[in-house]
Amino acid sequence: MTKKTIYIAGLGLIGGSLALGIKRDHPHYKIMGYNRSDQSRAIALERQIVDEATADFREFAPLADVIILAVPIKKTIEFIKILAELELKENVIITDAGSTKYEIVRAAEHYLKDKAVQFVGSHPMAGSHKSGAIAADVNLFENAYYIFSPSCLTKANTISELQDLLSGLHARYVEIDAAEHDCVTSQISHFPHIMASSLMEQAGDFSESHEMIKHFAAGGFRDMTRIAESEPGMWTSILLTNQEAILDRIENFKQRLDDISDWIKAKDEKTIWEFFNRGRQIRKNMEIHKRAGVDSFYDIYVDVPDEEDVILEILELLRGTSLVNVHINEENREDIHGILQISFKTAKDLAHAKQMIESYTDYQVFIN
Amino acid sequence: MTKKTIYIAGLGLIGGSLALGIKRDHPHYKIMGYNRSDQSRAIALERQIVDEATADFREFAPLADVIILAVPIKKTIEFIKILAELELKENVIITDAGSTKYEIVRAAEHYLKDKAVQFVGSHPMAGSHKSGAIAADVNLFENAYYIFSPSCLTKANTISELQDLLSGLHARYVEIDAAEHDCVTSQISHFPHIMASSLMEQAGDFSESHEMIKHFAAGGFRDMTRIAESEPGMWTSILLTNQEAILDRIENFKQRLDDISDWIKAKDEKTIWEFFNRGRQIRKNMEIHKRAGVDSFYDIYVDVPDEEDVILEILELLRGTSLVNVHINEENREDIHGILQISFKTAKDLAHAKQMIESYTDYQVFIN
Structure with a gap:
């Protein structure tokens, strides 16, 4: 198994979460990071999000097998220009994480066209109101859409290699033209x-x-x-x-x-x-x-009577799970029962909850 | 204490909830209702929302001390025209519950100007996706704005008399010009x-x-x-x-x-x-x-560590309260703690929850 070197520029919420996702399935890969803020680099190192960190974008680029630009759109284009001037590994895969794709893909095609590199645009469609390396979360992209927008520098295997690298994100990969x-x-x-x-x-x-x-x-x-x-x-x-x-x-x-x-x-x-x-x-x-893209959770719906402590009864069964939200939803219903909606962070906890509630109560359970 | 007769036309969510709110503080008042649907009248009678019900709007109008038109806007104006033709009690107070006020107030001024009646427009600003008498809820207007829009048929005491009648809604009464x-x-x-x-x-x-x-x-x-x-x-x-x-x-x-x-x-x-x-x-x-108007709840915020079962720990303290929503809010925070937000149906349950959490845990508690 090859030990690859991954270089992530930008150690904010997105870059940091991508790093953690890569590490989940590829713990032996070396992950190097760039961030101009001393504090972000310190947090990323301390949380073991990256193995090494630099404040000079140029420093690690020549060592990388894959370069992920997880910085603002303008900065992404600026870094593409810088990469055009550097000696990079042959066939290095370069991608980004910007919210728009056409101008970034066009910039890559323009500035990198004479280099032996692969480029594909990326848009991991998740986010949070939290920000920074401190908020990086290996589950951020769980079930979220992850868009690939090919360029003329995308080769036959570029996307599948990236998908393999990013398998630990547990995202839903889709290929869409940048425009x-x-x-x-x-x-x-x-x-x-x-x-x-x-x-x-x-x-x-x-x-x-x-x-x-x-x-x-x-x-x-x-x-x-x-x-x-x-x-x-x-x-x-x-x-x-x-x-x-x-x-x-x-x-x-x-x-x-x-x-x-x-x-x-x-x-x-x-x-x-x-x-x-x-x-x-x-x-x-x-x-x-159904929840999609941003803030994707795993939801279960339980048909419960409108009685006090019914929430407590259910939560006692779910001791130890990663639930993030509990809501009695009485909307759009004509009887006076309620629908208890519980959101979990992972599919595993969802499955466990379904099994527990079905085994220990008579309530009907739905999954969307 | 006078025993008044209140006539509510329209026994849907709004009319039914107004009836229950009136009964809370005035259990000895007689509440009569109109609804054209047999089923709605049956539900309203069965749930004791009203004491008597009719399918003929004209029937109970002459008996009423207060008439509340809780029907769609067009119907409200139609009923105002009908009231103009009926023999009503002298000085009867007439009001409505429509979402717009100018045209209704103008219609009342126009059609009722020669009668010995009082008219003030009303807009109880609450609602739900639920509908019908079956969904009527004595707490629907709790803490919600209840607008009075005066007309030239509003007398010195009209609004204060209505406010007294509606005291059981626990709403926030505001007077605003219809336009x-x-x-x-x-x-x-x-x-x-x-x-x-x-x-x-x-x-x-x-x-x-x-x-x-x-x-x-x-x-x-x-x-x-x-x-x-x-x-x-x-x-x-x-x-x-x-x-x-x-x-x-x-x-x-x-x-x-x-x-x-x-x-x-x-x-x-x-x-x-x-x-x-x-x-x-x-x-x-x-x-x-802050929640206002529609869906007003009482919210408490608890600063909790990001640990499994912390929700369960809190809910066990709150056994017996009317909580409707539990949410871990991690937005806009720079540390990795979470804010647990719990919504209650009543101020009493909110106060109880605050006291319990402060007595039995070390967590910080906030109320908005």
């Missing part, structure tokens, strides 16, 4: 982010003349603006590296708002009802009810 | 609802040519489109009875989208960053982190 990746994410992530921030700002401005806004903002509004609290820098980079797709979504949405304005002005009850009903049906038909 | 109510709710509820449904429909249409949409829609997208699954009829009525304010929010939002498009086209990194940062700051500064 298509950016189109899809513009619709389900980038444009919704603009909407959330704009709505927040609109409400903030409106509250200057309508102060009750501050008190009444509740349920739906809270959900719709939650992502507006994300770190601005990453989203700025995303907008600047996925301009065309995002601009298209904005124009398309404005047209939809115009249509709705027209129906309201015409008091067109039937068309408005159909509009709301269509949105409802589309959502019910999408895979949206 | 201002509709402005505020257009921003924090009605327009966001249009956004959620439009985004859902946009993604649905886009998925026809970009099928990965169906798989990748995750976290933020899920939150932003959750309310698109609401019942279309109520939202259609809201749009048709709050046209001006909603159209204004749509136009205002389109202008914001145009600004963002311009910044993206100009690659204006600084302005885009400031835009995202402003949204973030506004959200952090709003009362939005």
Whole structure:
């Protein structure tokens, strides 16, 4: 078995979690890391996320069999340029972890085209509000989508070699063209982010003349603006590296708002009802009810009577498992029983829980 | 103590919960109900939500000291017209429970102006995905905002008499002009609802040519489109009875989208960053982190170590309380401890939980 050297630039949440995932299935590989912050390097070494760490990106690059750029998008492109100037191992595999793919893949094709390297874009679709090496988690990508976007520097075995390297992440690997990746994410992530921030700002401005806004903002509004609290820098980079797709979504949405304005002005009850009903049906038909990508957990549903201490009864059976959330869900049900939803960190704990509850109670158990 | 007769038209979630709330503090009052559905009346009688029930709205109106119209907006206006033709008790208090206020208040002023009645608009700001008399809950309005919108038929004591009648709801009573109510709710509820449904429909249409949409829609997208699954009829009525304010929010939002498009086209990194940062700051500064209005619970936060069975340890202390949700919140924290958040149905259970955890553990306890 070859002992490979893996070089991870960026030891934040993503880079650190990738390192831990690689180590899980390949404990004999050597993992080297770059981070400009002394503290991040110290934490990464102390937590044994990496075997060696440097503050000079150039230092370890020539030693690596695989280089993973887990830094912001701009920095990723800057590092690709630097790699173009270095003496690298022949056939080194280079990849990244950026949220947009087209500009990064194009940069790699442009700057690395004359080198004997392999390049494929990567987007591990998971994240957390936590950040830094301290938050790195071997289970971060468990069940999450991990996108590969090929370039003209992707060879026949590039993706399968990376998939083997990353097997310990337990992610779901999918290959998508870079431009298509950016189109899809513009619709389900980038444009919704603009909407959330704009709505927040609109409400903030409106509250200057309508102060009750501050008190009444509740349920739906809270959900719709939650992502507006994300770190601005990453989203700025995303907008600047996925301009065309995002601009298209904005124009398309404005047209939809115009249509709705027209129906309201015409008091067109039937068309408005159909509009709301269509949105409802589309959502019910999408895979949206299952957790995917970000914050993927393993959920179990238990049909329980509405009695005190029923949660305690169940949790006593689950002593020792990694549960992260317990929720009595009474929505959308016509009887007065509740659905107890319990989320676990791992598939193993989920399976154990199902077996325990089915063996020791009469409650019905569902898995989504 | 006078024995009053209260007539509630509409025995759904709202009407039924209002009845139970009234009974809590006024068990000797007579509560009569109207519902056109045989099943709803049967449930309301069986659960003792009302003392008598009718399928003919006109039947009980002349007997009532207070009439509460807890039916859809259109029906509310229709019933106001019917009340104008009936012989009612002198000085009867009439109110409603609709989600928009201006058109209802205006209809009452118009149709009831020559009668010896009192009218004030009401909007109890709570709800649930559950519906019907079967879901009626005496705690539904606990801590929720209950808006009064006065009309020219509101007398000096109208609101205080209603507040006394409704004291058992344990709601937070606020008086707001009807037009201002509709402005505020257009921003924090009605327009966001249009956004959620439009985004859902946009993604649905886009998925026809970009099928990965169906798989990748995750976290933020899920939150932003959750309310698109609401019942279309109520939202259609809201749009048709709050046209001006909603159209204004749509136009205002389109202008914001145009600004963002311009910044993206100009690659204006600084302005885009400031835009995202402003949204973030506004959200952090709003009362939005506290639950209000819809789904109000009592939350306690416990600083716990990241150890197995710590949830179980706490829940064993809380045996017998009405907890509805337990969540380990690791977001936005730099150490690897977690914050255990537990939601209770009542303030009493919250206080009990705080006392128990503080007495029997060394964990820090916070209440928001």
